[in-house]
Structure formats: C-alpha cells, structure tokens
C-alpha cells in the first residue's frame with residue numbers, strides 16, 4: 001500500500017497544494033467514471049483547503065454533476081448552527097462549485113426528535129456500501145480523525161460503519177462519525193495537518209502507534225499525508241520528504 005508524506009513550509013501552501021491536487025484528481029476521475037464519491041471532513045485545515053479549492057475550481061473543467069459529497073463526521077448540533085462541518089464546507093465550496101443538494105449527503109442535525117445514535121443508523125443506511133474515491137481527513141492534537149478519539153468509546157472495535165459519539169473530548173460533545181473501517185473504504189486517503197500542535201500526533205501516527213486513530217487510516221491504493229513543516233517537525237529524517 002502506497003504511502004507518501006508531502007511536506008510544505010507553510011500551512012497556506014498545504015491548503016493550496018491539496019486543493020490543486022484534489023481538483024486535478026477529481027477531473028481525472030470524472031473523465032473515466034460517471035460518479036465520483038468524495039468524503040469530506042471538518043476543521044480549520046479542511047476549511048482552508050475548501051476555500052482555495054473554490055478559487056481554483058472557478059472556470060475549471062470540474063463537472064460538479066458527477067460529484068457525490070459525503071462527510072466522515074459531523075457535529076451533532078442544530079441544522080443552522082455554524083459549527084456544522086457540512087455547512088462550513090458547502091458554504092465555501094458552493095461559492096464557485098455548483099453543488100446540487102441532491103448530491104450532498106449531509107449527516108442529520110440535532111432536532112430534538114432523534115439522538116445521534118439514531119441519526120448515525122440513518123446515515124449508515126444511506127451510505128450502504130458506498131466506496132469513496134477520495135477521503136479527506138484532518139488530525140487532532142490527540143491523534144483523532146473524524147470523530148474517532150483515542151481512549152474513547154468511539155475508537156472501540158465495532159462492526160458498524162457509522163456511530164453516534166457522545167462525550168467527545170473536542171467540542172461539541174455529541175457527534176456522528178464514520179468508523180475507521182468505513183473511512184478506509186476509500187481508494188485514496190488524504191490526511192492534512194498543519195501547525196506545531198500536531199507534530200507529536202503526526203510523529204506517533206506515522207510511526208504506527210496504534211493507540212491513535214490517525215495510525216489506522218489508509219487508502220486501499222494510496223495514502224497521502226499533507227503536512228506543513230511545523231506538523232512534520234517530529235518526523236524522523238526519512239519521512240521528511242518534500243513534494
């Protein structure tokens with residue numbers, strides 16, 4: 001299984017590179033398949049990349065009609081809460097990418113009728129056996145990915161593909177998340193991390209420390225770790241490859 005660590009000096013260069021490569025990859029895929037499934041994530045690194053992606057996509061050959069957007073996790077808050085990963089992503093991407101709501105598979109919002117576990121079961125049914133062409137992830141300082149947290153029930157082995165998460169260490173406490181096996185049902189896994197706070201988690205994850213969820217994610221064909229120098233600072237020399 002191919003793994004590549006790509007390191008850029010600054011965080012904005014990581015956003016730019018990932019956005020460029022994602023646009024390039026999606027255009028390649030749309031030319032050879034009718035539908036392209038992308039699994040998105042939340043957080044600052046991802047949002048910065050979505051903003052750059054929207055700039056680059058304007059006037060490009062991207063055919064949004066072929067895109068199906070999914071989420072690896074969602075904060076279980078009311079639909080209009082700006083904290084929602086899907087709102088943050090779509091508000092940025094839709095500036096230039098004509099995403100039809102029919103092609104965006106947002107996880108349910110908190111509406112007082114169903115809890116996160118029930119909504120997770122609904123998303124699991126919607127997801128079915130969907131296989132992602134590209135899955136994007138950020139990494140938390142504790143080594144979490146999506147809403148799978150180390151030393152937390154969310155990280156316990158399960159046969160489920162989507163779970164409700166409560167008492168999450170990263171607010172908000174209630175979330176919905178794909179499990180690691182479901183995230184890994186991806187041809188390519190793209191992991192983004194920037195800033196000094198991630199250096200220990202990145203070093204441990206790339207060294208295979210299985211206590212971290214980030215150590216368990218991989219694409220079936222390729223896994224790319226896009227890091228800035230600060231997030232890569234804890235890596236041994238052989239990992240610190242450039243482009």
Ligand SMILES: O=C(O)[C@H](O)[C@@H](O)[C@H](O)[C@H](O)COP(=O)(O)O
Pocket residue numbers: 041042043044045046073074075085137138139140144145146147170
């Ligand atoms: O709901 C969330 O918060 C995200 O899905 C989460 O998994 C995020 O990707 C990481 O915490 C990294 O976030 P930053 O890029 O903001 O550090």
